[in-house]
Every structure is written in structure tokens, then in C-alpha cells.
Amino acid sequence: MTDLVQSAEQCGCTILVVEDEAMIRMMLVDELEDAGFKVIEAENADVAIVRLNSCPDIGVVITDVRMPGSIDGFGLAIWMREHRCSIPIIITSGFSTPPDIKSTNPSITKILVKPYRPQDVARYLIDIVAQRETN
Known part of the structure; x- marks a missing residue:
């Protein structure tokens, strides 16, 4: 078992993509599953909110910005700040994002520009989980 897989399995949190x-x-x-994470999927922010309300073990959210539905990824981040502010959010986008977006929403821990390598996301998640456990 690789260190990455072992670390992901030990974190015990679920990732919402x-x-x-x-x-x-x-x-x-x-x-992420190959790296040992438990993962839940949502195809838009509306579905993500349903998942967040029904699954208390979600520990990190990775969300795209532009999606169909009543709110986009930034709207989801705002909803999360208002309802579950302790969950880290990773924003992904193929478009440029406002440079001050992290200052307006401190729960956004990272902005990833597409295209990104999924294995890099897995490694970044390990770091996020490890930081949360030491705080």
C-alpha cells in the first residue's frame, strides 16, 4: 500500500466532487477512490447541497465554478460558508477567477485551474486533511 493510499484511508473523511x-x-x-478516499458525486451545486445536508461525514468539497442549476460553484461556497463553514472548499475552473475570491470566502482553500492532474488533487487533499487533524 502506498503512503498516499494509506494516508487517504486513515483520514476517514468523505470528499464531495x-x-x-x-x-x-x-x-x-x-x-480519488484509487488513492483511498471515499467519494460522493454531484453534477451541480443544487445536488451538492442535498448531499451536504444528508451526509455529515463530508470533509472536503471540490467544486467547479460554472455549472447548470440555480447556483454556481461560488454560490455553493457562499451557501457552505453560511451553513457548514468548517469544510474546506477547492474551486476548479477553466476560466479566470477573481483574484480576491479567497479573501471574500475564507473557506475556499485552493483554486485549481483546469486542466489539472487528478493525482495532484489527491495529494493536495491529503495535505488538507493532515493540516485539519493537527489544528
Whole structure:
């Protein structure tokens, strides 16, 4: 068992992946599961809110910005700040994001520009979980 897989399995938290593009979502979910994470999927922010309300063990959310539905990824981050502010959020986007977005929403821990490597996301998640456990 690799150190990455062992670390992911030991964290015990569930990752919520919110991505409307099915192929990107499947690639990321597969990589995270291969790394040892438990993963839940949502195809938009509306579904993500349902998942967040029904699954208390979600420990990190990875969300795209532009998605169909009543709110986008930034709207989801705002909703999370208002309802579950302790969960780290990783924003992904193929478009430029406002440089001050992290200062307006401190729960956003990282902004990843597409294309990104799913294995890098898995490693970053290990770091986030490890930091939360030491605080």
C-alpha cells in the first residue's frame, strides 16, 4: 500500500466532487477512490447541497465554478460558508477567477485551474486533511 493510499484511508473523511462534466467528474472520482478516499458525486451545486445536508461525514468539497442549476460553484461556497463553514472548499475552473475570491470566502482553500492532474488533487487533499487533524 502506498503512503498516499494509506494516508487517504486513515483520514476517514468523505470528499464531495461537484462537476457537471461527466468525464472530468469520473476521472477525478476514480483517481480519488484509487488513492483511498471515499467519494460522493454531484453534477451541480443544487445536488451538492442535498448531499451536504444528508451526509455529515463530508470533509472536503471540490467544486467547479460554472455549472447548470440555480447556483454556481461560488454560490455553493457562499451557501457552505453560511451553513457548514468548517469544510474546506477547492474551486476548479477553466476560466479566470477573481483574484480576491479567497479573501471574500475564507473557506475556499485552493483554486485549481483546469486542466489539472487528478493525482495532484489527491495529494493536495491529503495535505488538507493532515493540516485539519493537527489544528
